[in-house]
Amino acid sequence: MKWFKSLTVAAMAIALVTSTVSVVGAASSLKGKIVINGSSALLPLTLQAANEFKKANPKVKISASAAGSITGPQSVRKGIADIGAVDWDASQDVPGFKKFEGQVAHKVAVIPFAAVVNKNVKVDNLTTKQLQDIFSGKVTNWKDVGGSDADIIVVNRAFGSGTRVNFQMKALQGTDFISKGNNYKEVKSSGDMKTAVETTPNAIGYMDLVYVTSNMKALQINGIAPTEANVINGTYKVWGFGYYMTKGQPDEVTKAFIEYIQSAKFQNGSLKKLKFIPISAIK
Structure with missing residues (x-):
């Protein structure tokens, strides 16, 4: 009986290995x-x-x-x-x-998207109206939205960016962007946006959460933080598939x-x- 059990166990092990090899082989083919x-x-x-x-x-x-x-x-x-x-x-x-x-x-x-600022900016939350005013160029100084007395540097993505489409539709509710000026920058990719916001004092931009680093701050919008939980529970609206x-x-x-x-x-x-x-x- 002992040898029969050992043989059965061995047979099962061989079958398992054979099955595993078969699956791996199928995948790697x-x-x-x-x-x-x-x-x-x-x-x-x-x-x-x-x-x-x-x-x-x-x-x-x-x-x-x-x-x-x-x-x-x-x-x-x-x-x-x-x-x-x-x-x-x-x-x-x-x-x-x-x-x-x-x-x-x-x-x-x-994809959750966030409004982001350089780490030196003393603002943690902006309303939809404040975001619209900043990105359209109506508000140009951080003191007008609760921050320090400093010019706002707007960093925007170039036309054709999906992040730009989502941010404009959902954070700005369709409001047009400013498109020129001494305090305006335009970048081509999410990586470029990350670098610009990290290295430009008083800058504001936007990106998906995967690019947010410790050298910047993701802002609350209307008091709601850009978190996974808030996207899932429906309170944070700036996201897309x-x-x-x-x-x-x-x-x-x-x-x-x-x-x-x-x-x-x-x-x-x-x-x-x-x-x-x-x-x-x-x-």
Whole structure:
């Protein structure tokens, strides 16, 4: 009986190992190349997911770049990218941009956006009206919104940025931005915005939470902090879904990558660590 039990245990172990090898083999048999372009807000998520996916699928090559949301669906339309990362559903019309015909939107993340200031700014909270006045150029000194007597330096994203679209629609409620002046700067990416706000005294800008550092401060808006909990409970309104756009339905390898990002493992793991919010959290 003892030898029979030992044999049974051994057989089960062999079966488990065989099954595991089979699963790994099936995953690693996937091969191909994926080119991703678009949103700089989504770039940290894309790079993290690509690293994890390539470890499980070493025959898959993934290259990712970010030049602003609008370049994502544009690159897909031109056939130079398989995935266009964008901070709005580019298969639908949005203010300032027509829909991209024939493209399919795949929801991959919830992105909280925040108004941010250089760490020297003595303001912690702004109302919607104050934000509108600052970003439109009506208010130009921090003392007029409860801060020190200092000129406000407005840092804006260039046209075509999905972060800009979301911030203008949801934080500024559609109010136009100032577009020139001695105290105005315009940057091309989320990384550039981070650098500008960190290194420019009295600066104000906006970005998604993954880029916020200790050298800046994310402001409350109307007394509500830009946190995951406040996005989920509906009190903080400045957020949007992040999408991967494809030309029609994706091919096998691209589909597998998108499904990995949408999986519970990634959504509740690496995605949350990067300060994005799982798409399942928003009902």
